[in-house]
Amino acid sequence: MASSLSTRSLLSASRSRAAWGRASRFSTSAPVNSALKERLAQLIPQETEKVKAVRAEHGKKSFGPVLVDQLYGGMRGLPALIWDGSVLDAEEGIRFRGKSIPECQAELPKAPGGSEPLPEALFWLLVTGEVPTQAQVAELSKEWAARAAIPKFVEEIIDRCPPTLHPMSQFSMAVTALNHDSAFAKAYQDGVSKKEYWGPTFEDCMDLIAKLPNIAGRIYRNVFGKGKLPAIDPSKDYSHNLAALLGFGDNEAFVELMRLYITIHSDHEGGNVSAHTGKLVGSALSDPFLSFAASLNGLAGPLHGLANQEVLIWLRRMQSKIGENASDEAVKEYVWSTLKGGQVVPGYGHAVLRKTDPRYTAQREFALKHLPDDPMFKLVGQIYNIVPNILLEAGKAKNPWPNVDAHSGVLLTYYGLDQMQFYTVLFGVSRAFGVAAQLIWDRALGAPLERPKSYSTEAIAKMFANKQ
Numbered sequence: 429m430a431s432s433l434s435t436r437s438l439l440s441a442s443r444s445r446a447a448w449g450r451a452s453r454f455s456t457s458a459p460v461n462s463a464l465k466e467r468l469a470q471l472i473p474q475e476t477e478k479v480k481a482v483r484a485e486h487g488k489k490s491f492g493p494v495l496v497d498q499l500y501g502g503m504r505g506l507p508a509l510i511w512d513g514s515v516l517d518a519e520e521g522i523r524f525r526g527k528s529i530p531e532c533q534a535e536l537p538k539a540p541g542g543s544e545p546l547p548e549a550l551f552w553l554l555v556t557g558e559v560p561t562q563a564q565v566a567e568l569s570k571e572w573a574a575r576a577a578i579p580k581f582v583e584e585i586i587d588r589c590p591p592t593l594h595p596m597s598q599f600s601m602a603v604t605a606l607n608h609d610s611a612f613a614k615a616y617q618d619g620v621s622k623k624e625y626w627g628p629t630f631e632d633c634m635d636l637i638a639k640l641p642n643i644a645g646r647i648y649r650n651v652f653g654k655g656k657l658p659a660i661d662p663s664k665d666y667s668h669n670l671a672a673l674l675g676f677g678d679n680e681a682f683v684e685l686m687r688l689y690i691t692i693h694s695d696h697e698g699g700n701v702s703a704h705t706g707k708l709v710g711s712a713l714s715d716p717f718l719s720f721a722a723s724l725n726g727l728a729g730p731l732h733g734l735a736n737q738e739v740l741i742w743l744r745r746m747q748s749k750i751g752e753n754a755s756d757e758a759v760k761e762y763v764w765s766t767l768k769g770g771q772v773v774p775g776y777g778h779a780v781l782r783k784t785d786p787r788y789t790a791q792r793e794f795a796l797k798h799l800p801d802d803p804m805f806k807l808v809g810q811i812y813n814i815v816p817n818i819l820l821e822a823g824k825a826k827n828p829w830p831n832v833d834a835h836s837g838v839l840l841t842y843y844g845l846d847q848m849q850f851y852t853v854l855f856g857v858s859r860a861f862g863v864a865a866q867l868i869w870d871r872a873l874g875a876p877l878e879r880p881k882s883y884s885t886e887a888i889a890k891m892f893a894n895k896q
């Protein structure tokens with residue numbers, strides 16, 4: 429009797445949860461017919477077969493030994509994940525679906541009169557592996573503009589944050605709250621079949637990307653007192669709208685910078701902290717908003733995305749200490765003082781790369797074209813000639829070369845976006861493209877719950893006690 433009562437109460441609790449879900453979720457998205465979704469639906473069966481064939485043929489083959497050092501050493505180099513969207517080569521840098529950054533710049537559709545790739549095109553490439561047409565990209569811009577509005581209560585959450593709360597914390601909070609309207613969470617409650625997971629995941633991912641400019645713009649204007657947010661212009665591309673929401677829509681060079689910025693920061697294979705966190709949390713079938721909010725919390729760490737803020741703070745401190753137009757000797761001394769103080773040189777080093785990051789090079793080329801005489805750009809160039817030798821001499825860092833974060837803040841500062849606490853938010857807007865593409869494919873291919881094995885030090889000691 430007791431057990432049937434508790435079963436009944438459990439059932440009614442779950443029914444009322446489902447009813448709550450239906451009553452409280454409302455769609456803020458305009459209904460849209462996505463060509464990207466149609467193309468994805470065509471690709472899923474063949475990709476599923478490809479994975480099946482690879483697993484059938486190679487599933488029991490080994491990558492080689494796992495070293496105990498890898499367990500203690502942050503899993504560096506441990507083969508553990510699959511992601512087709514982008515692959516990182518230690519020497520050459522990132523390729524998005526096989527295309528290097530210069531190839532993306534050459535081949536992906538651009539805005540009329542522009543020379544940088546449109547992030548809409550990069551997203552299409554990440555999701556399908558194909559270069560879209562100009563018309564497909566234009567449709568994506570329109571679709572994201574149609575989905576861009578954020579619920580009133582999310583606006584209120586952002587507005588209630590004290591300006592002293594870091595923009596990344598506000599960003600993560602607002603993205604978490606978008607889960608209120610998750611199509612995936614609702615479909616799951618309604619009993620969607622596993623085969624259909626990818627559909628509502630795709631809808632959520634499109635909503636997520638579309639809504640980020642409104643969230644980022646609102647945080648920027650609130651924290652830095654920049655007045656009221658303008659409306660999204662449905663005739664403009666994503667980067668133009670993002671720039672306009674930040675107050676830089678009239679500056680075509682800044683808009684071009686946003687197109688380049690979002691493209692190159694979008695994805696960096698599957699193992700980096702933000703990409704992997706999104707995948708890990710998504711593997712529990714947490715919806716894309718919850719999964720990406722977790723990514724953002726990882727991106728907010730100073731060894732990952734927050735490094736772009738740290739670089740600017742470090743450069744400013746350097747300038748205040750040794751002055752502008754400082755000699756190489758003075759810069760060297762400052763770099764050494766950073767290392768001797770037990771700190772890292774932000775913007776230098778990488779867990780995988782062993783050469784200058786091509787994302788750094790792409791930004792340097794942008795600077796050479798648009799701001800060749802800027803003093804901060806010159807300082808970044810001067811540091812490039814100094815830091816690698818010092819890191820080599822110090823002898824610890826495996827990669828003495830600059831990464832993406834060594835350059836991005838200087839470009840933003842040049843155009844007047846000099847509030848460095850905001851820089852990682854822009855990185856976050858961009859990283860959503862890669863995390864979203866990965867979440868869609870993980871649901872389409874039925875990726876399982878992630879659950880690696882952990883060991884105690886005692887177990888390791890015993891395991892190898894009498895072995896060479």
Ligand SMILES: CC(C)(COP(=O)(O)OP(=O)(O)OC[C@H]1O[C@@H](n2cnc3c(N)ncnc32)[C@H](O)[C@@H]1OP(=O)(O)O)[C@@H](O)C(=O)NCCC(=O)NCCS
Nearest residue numbers: 731732735772773774775776777778779824825826827831
């Ligand atoms: C990116 C980063 C976290 C990679 O870490 P990693 O894979 O552990 O790097 P390494 O294997 O080269 O680290 C070996 C040692 O060199 C040090 N090192 C690496 N990069 C360094 C740097 N830029 N400045 C000073 N020391 C550095 C590490 O802190 C580590 O020291 P430890 O042995 O005392 O712990 C690291 O290079 C770093 O902290 N860079 C600065 C922050 C940054 O720019 N982050 C953005 C990355 S895209």
